[in-house]
Amino acid sequence: MTDSDPPFESMTAIGPDEPMSDELCTLILSLQRDGRRLDPRAVERAEAWASSHPACREALGDFAALGDLLSSEPARQASPGFTDRVLNRRRLLARGGDVLPLLRRLAIAAALLLGLTVAMDMTFPTGAAADDELARQEHQIDTLHPDPFAAPDLDGALQVLLPDVAPLGGDSEGLEEPGGDR
Amino acid sequence: MNADDTRLVDQLRAGDEDAYRELVETYQDRIITVVARVAGGYADAEDLAQETFLKAFNAIGRFAGQSALYTWLYRIGVNTARDYVAHRRRRPAISLESLPAGAVDPPSGDCGPLEGLERDELRVRVREAMERLPEPFRTTLILREMEGHTYEEVAGILEISIGTVESRIFRARTKLRVLLLADLPKEQSD
Numbered sequence: 001m002t003d004s005d006p007p008f009e010s011m012t013a014i015g016p017d018e019p020m021s022d023e024l025c026t027l028i029l030s031l032q033r034d035g036r037r038l039d040p041r042a043v044e045r046a047e048a049w050a051s052s053h054p055a056c057r058e059a060l061g062d063f064a065a066l067g068d069l070l071s072s073e074p075a076r077q078a079s080p081g082f083t084d085r086v087l088n089r090r091r092l093l094a095r096g097g098d099v100l101p102l103l104r105r106l107a108i109a110a111a112l113l114l115g116l117t118v119a120m121d122m123t124f125p126t127g128a129a130a131d132d133e134l135a136r137q138e139h140q141i142d143t144l145h146p147d148p149f150a151a152p153d154l155d156g157a158l159q160v161l162l163p164d165v166a167p168l169g170g171d172s173e174g175l176e177e178p179g180g181d182r
Numbered sequence: 183m184n185a186d187d188t189r190l191v192d193q194l195r196a197g198d199e200d201a202y203r204e205l206v207e208t209y210q211d212r213i214i215t216v217v218a219r220v221a222g223g224y225a226d227a228e229d230l231a232q233e234t235f236l237k238a239f240n241a242i243g244r245f246a247g248q249s250a251l252y253t254w255l256y257r258i259g260v261n262t263a264r265d266y267v268a269h270r271r272r273r274p275a276i277s278l279e280s281l282p283a284g285a286v287d288p289p290s291g292d293c294g295p296l297e298g299l300e301r302d303e304l305r306v307r308v309r310e311a312m313e314r315l316p317e318p319f320r321t322t323l324i325l326r327e328m329e330g331h332t333y334e335e336v337a338g339i340l341e342i343s344i345g346t347v348e349s350r351i352f353r354a355r356t357k358l359r360v361l362l363l364a365d366l367p368k369e370q371s372d
Contacts, residue, residue, distance in 0.1 A: 070327035
């Protein structure tokens with residue numbers, strides 16, 4: 001090896017004193033066949049070993065046969081329209097990518113609005129006033145039916161609800177429909 | 183990264199529709215082939231290839247350009263197929279240490295015993311045996327023997343050292359041979 005040669009790139013920087021075996025011999029020579037740069041002394045020793053050890057040569061022969069077979073496995077081809085399917089999918093996802101941030105922003109805005117409403121309600125409670133108004137209306141209804149079996153006191157109820165209107169009965173002028181004496 | 187890759191990457195980053203098409207049309211067959219081989223019979227290779235390209239489109243902004251574009255794309259494809267297999271594998275791979283030692287003793291002679299089998303028969307057996315290899319060894323061997331990548335390219339795709347590639351390829355070949363030879367005596371006695 002000259003000074004200009006690149007350094008050994010193999011993890012199997014096998015030294016000249018490495019005890020040889022069928023496995024090591026097969027490793028060295030298979031790496032060499034694959035074009036890996038190895039210590040020439042190691043390669044020389046492996047070749048010498050292989051010449052007298054058929055198991056190493058057989059393994060290398062099988063490796064070569066397997067390599068030929070694997071490399072001749074047919075390649076796949078894309079079906080017609082594959083490119084368009086990929087690009088359509090990309091566009092679809094890109095649109096989804098545009099819409100999702102908008103939806104996310106809307107959801108955040110809605111949550112903030114809800115939180116603000118709750119905070120305002122807690123700061124300025126209006127529940128008591130509403131309760132009072134409801135109670136007043138319920139009492140007014142009670143005047144219509146103070147007793148479930150009694151006749152409704154319409155006049156009393158109307159007086160409560162509409163204090164400015166004259167009670168029914170005596171003076172019903174203006175309330176009767178035209179032609180009501182039929 | 184060469185000039186063509188640089189131009190294409192720039193166009194992809196700019197969202198150029200023609201660049202997306204160029205990337206897919208240039209690499210679709212190779213990506214479909216490699217994901218089909220890595221995933222074996224477990225998946226629709228075109229689905230995995232489509233996922234590969236979509237991941238690449240999304241990640242193109244993070245592509246540093248320290249490797250060739252196709253190496254980077256291969257890495258995404260191989261990892262997509264490996265992830266799929268890891269979640270879907272039905273038949274467990276056997277351990278490298280679990281084979282009977284006697285199964286590797288071949289008959290004497292310079293011609294390996296596998297070389298004596300009919301090619302079609304051997305092809306079927308090899309496919310079955312490949313499916314049984316542990317995943318890291320199988321993928322490494324696929325990239326080397328079937329895809330024809332150099333050791334350096336395999337190391338780049340799998341993001342492992344050259345030494346690991348050498349070790350895995352040797353062990354994968356040995357394992358594959360052992361698996362095939364293990365069935366030979368039984369078959370021959372039938």
